Amino acid sequence: MTNGRVHVTRRFVFNADLxxxxxxxxxGRVRGxxxxxxxxxxxxxxxxxxxxxxxxxxxxxxxxxxxxVISNLLAHPMDxxxxxxxxxxxxxxxxxxxxxxxxxNNPTFPPEIAALNGDHTWVPGAELDRLVSRxxxxxxxxxxxxxxxxxxxxxxxxxxxxxxxxxxTYRYTVRAMAxxxxxxxxxxxxxxxxxxxxxxxxENRKAGENKQLLGMLSYIDHVDRFNHKLAIENGREFxxxxxxxxxxxxxxxxxxxxxxxxxxxxxxxxxDNVYLRCAIxxxxxxxxxxxxxxxxxxxxVRFYKYAETRTGEITELTGGVGGICKLLKHYxxxxxxxxxxxxxxxPVIVLIDNDKGAHxxxxxxxxxxxxKKPQGLADFIHVTSNLYVVPTPRGPNNSETAIEDFFDEAxxxxxxNGRKFDRSNHTDDKPGFYGKGHFARDVVAKKAGTINFDGFxxxxxxxxxxxxDYQAKLAxx
Numbered sequence: 173m174t175n176g177r178v179h180v181t182r183r184f185v186f187n188a189d190l191x192x193x194x195x196x197x198x199x200g201r202v203r204g205x206x207x208x209x210x211x212x213x214x215x216x217x218x219x220x221x222x223x224x225x226x227x228x229x230x231x232x233x234x235x236x237x238x239x240x241v242i243s244n245l246l247a248h249p250m251d252x253x254x255x256x257x258x259x260x261x262x263x264x265x266x267x268x269x270x271x272x273x274x275x276x277n278n279p280t281f282p283p284e285i286a287a288l289n290g291d292h293t294w295v296p297g298a299e300l301d302r303l304v305s306r307x308x309x310x311x312x313x314x315x316x317x318x319x320x321x322x323x324x325x326x327x328x329x330x331x332x333x334x335x336x337x338x339x340x341t342y343r344y345t346v347r348a349m350a351x352x353x354x355x356x357x358x359x360x361x362x363x364x365x366x367x368x369x370x371x372x373x374x375e376n377r378k379a380g381e382n383k384q385l386l387g388m389l390s391y392i393d394h395v396d397r398f399n400h401k402l403a404i405e406n407g408r409e410f411x412x413x414x415x416x417x418x419x420x421x422x423x424x425x426x427x428x429x430x431x432x433x434x435x436x437x438x439x440x441x442x443x444d445n446v447y448l449r450c451a452i453x454x455x456x457x458x459x460x461x462x463x464x465x466x467x468x469x470x471x472x473v474r475f476y477k478y479a480e481t482r483t484g485e486i487t488e489l490t491g492g493v494g495g496i497c498k499l500l501k502h503y504x505x506x507x508x509x510x511x512x513x514x515x516x517x518x519p520v521i522v523l524i525d526n527d528k529g530a531h532x533x534x535x536x537x538x539x540x541x542x543x544k545k546p547q548g549l550a551d552f553i554h555v556t557s558n559l560y561v562v563p564t565p566r567g568p569n570n571s572e573t574a575i576e577d578f579f580d581e582a583x584x585x586x587x588x589n590g591r592k593f594d595r596s597n598h599t600d601d602k603p604g605f606y607g608k609g610h611f612a613r614d615v616v617a618k619k620a621g622t623i624n625f626d627g628f629x630x631x632x633x634x635x636x637x638x639x640x641d642y643q644a645k646l647a648x649x
Contacts, residue, residue: 178266178275179273179275181321182276182277183279184318184319185273185318186273186281186316186317187271187273187316188271188272188286188311189271189315189316190270190272190309190310191309191310191311193243194243195232196308196310197242197243197246198230199230199231201308202226203220203222205246206218206219206223207219226239247267247309250304253306254267254300254304257299257300258285261276261285262276263278264276281318282297284297284298285299285300286318294317294318295313296311296316337395337399338392338395343392343416346385346392349380350422353380353382353423353426353513354422355513356512357431357514358380359379360378361377361379361380361381362375362376362377363375363376386424389419389420390420393420421486421487421502422506422510424486425499425502425506426506429503429558432517432558433517433518434472434518435472435474435518435635436473436474436518436519436520437635438489438496438499438520438522439476440493440496440524441478441491441492442612445476445478446612446613448523448628449475450616450623451631452469452632453468454620455629456469458632462635473635478491487499493524493530493533496533500536500537500559503520503555503559504559511557515557516557516558517646518558519638519639519642520559521639522559522560522561523562523575523631523635524563524564525563525564525575526548526564526565527573527574530548530563534546537561540555541553541555548563549566550563552634552637552641554641560641562631562634562635564578565631565634576608577627578630578631579623580624580626580627583615583624586619588606591604592605593606593615594606595608
């Protein structure tokens with residue numbers, strides 16, 4: 173993107189590729205560079221070892237993490253020469269691996285950089301060709317082109333007419349793939365193989381994998397965020413990308429919650445995952461449908477993993493009842509209007525504390541189901557499709573509960589370096605106390621083998637009831 177940014181809104185954009193870029197850089201060139209370059213000036217024996225590590229079959233190989241770094245070092249003198257050539261003719265120059273780009277707003281394109289051939293094709297100008305040859309490289313004659321302002325201008329796969337952007341055809345293809353996934357449960361991915369000249373010699377359509385579509389959506393989102401940042405920096409209005417973000421979120425929901433390979437449990441936060449995981453493993457003999465006995469035991473359920481990443485921003489699942497309410501509303505809408513693929517095989521189980529915070533969840537449920545607001549007394553609430561909410565069981569005299577209430581007193585009274593457990597998580601204001609994070613990590617996880625988890629049976633029983641209920645729904649014609 174930074175490569176394409178240089179060439180935005182230019183009258184002319186000239187692209188040229190270097191022929192067999194990595195292959196041109198052989199063992200001798202790599203070794204000689206590290207010996208002769210004044211920034212390295214390595215002993216010949218050391219340079220030989222580095223070249224032996226970096227090269228395969230006497231050249232830099234494709235796919236090696238060493239190849240881009242070393243090739244950039246060797247091509248740097250050429251970059252200096254070409255930058256000077258561009259500046260001399262009021263043009264800009266960038267290189268990304270073997271892809272060279274020049275652009276200008278001049279009335280005519282500098283013939284020293286590119287010239288129109290007799291067959292009406294654009295070729296590298298004589299001076300450009302001389303400097304590249306002098307640097308030990310050569311052009312691929314079939315991959316040079318001059319792009320005009322009134323046509324689509326591309327630099328390293330991104331359009332640069334008005335701003336750096338993903339080509340519309342790419343976005344349309346991704347949207348079609350996602351639509352196919354949502355409606356049929358599958359999509360096709362086109363595999364293309366090109367020869368050395370860039371000509372497509374093989375094109376196969378195969379069943380796509382969700383991770384491929386995830387990568388494509390992430391790519392589009394990355395470019396959008398890059399443009400958003402630039403717009404803010406330059407005080408410009410930014411084109412809304414709400415539709416693309418919504419598509420990305422819908423895909424993540426489908427991948428996480430609809431196309432399941434096992435039941436998934438969504439808790440209010442990271443610490444709840446630790447509690448339940450340890451409880452299930454400790455009670456494996458009682459709950460064989462949740463865990464496979466062994467050393468170590470293998471869970472038959474998955475926990476949603478909260479992460480402070482772009483995925484968390486897109487899904488709006490960042491922990492707490494606020495994120496859970498958004499999950500319930502978004503997923504209900506998606507199931508009703510977008511997800512028409514065969515029914516999910518397993519349930520999504522949202523576990524919530526049955527306390528004051530649960531009331532916002534119950535209000536959301538009432539709005540979704542069009543039924544009376546739940547009071548937290550039922551074992552579970554079926555929301556839509558494979559989505560369920562499980563509140564923690566009420567305590568004595570119908571009292572409110574949180575998941576920590578299901579530990580025994582001995583565990584809750586565990587001290588860490590003289591500090592006591594404080595569930596409020598406001599330990600910064602309370603010297604002598606520790607919070608839920610330390611409780612989960614340093615007490616529950618580390619001492620799981622000695623903790624009595626019998627109190628969690630009441631919660632796990634409800635989870636079993638949900639899995640049974642959903643399988644019964646699937647069995648109905």
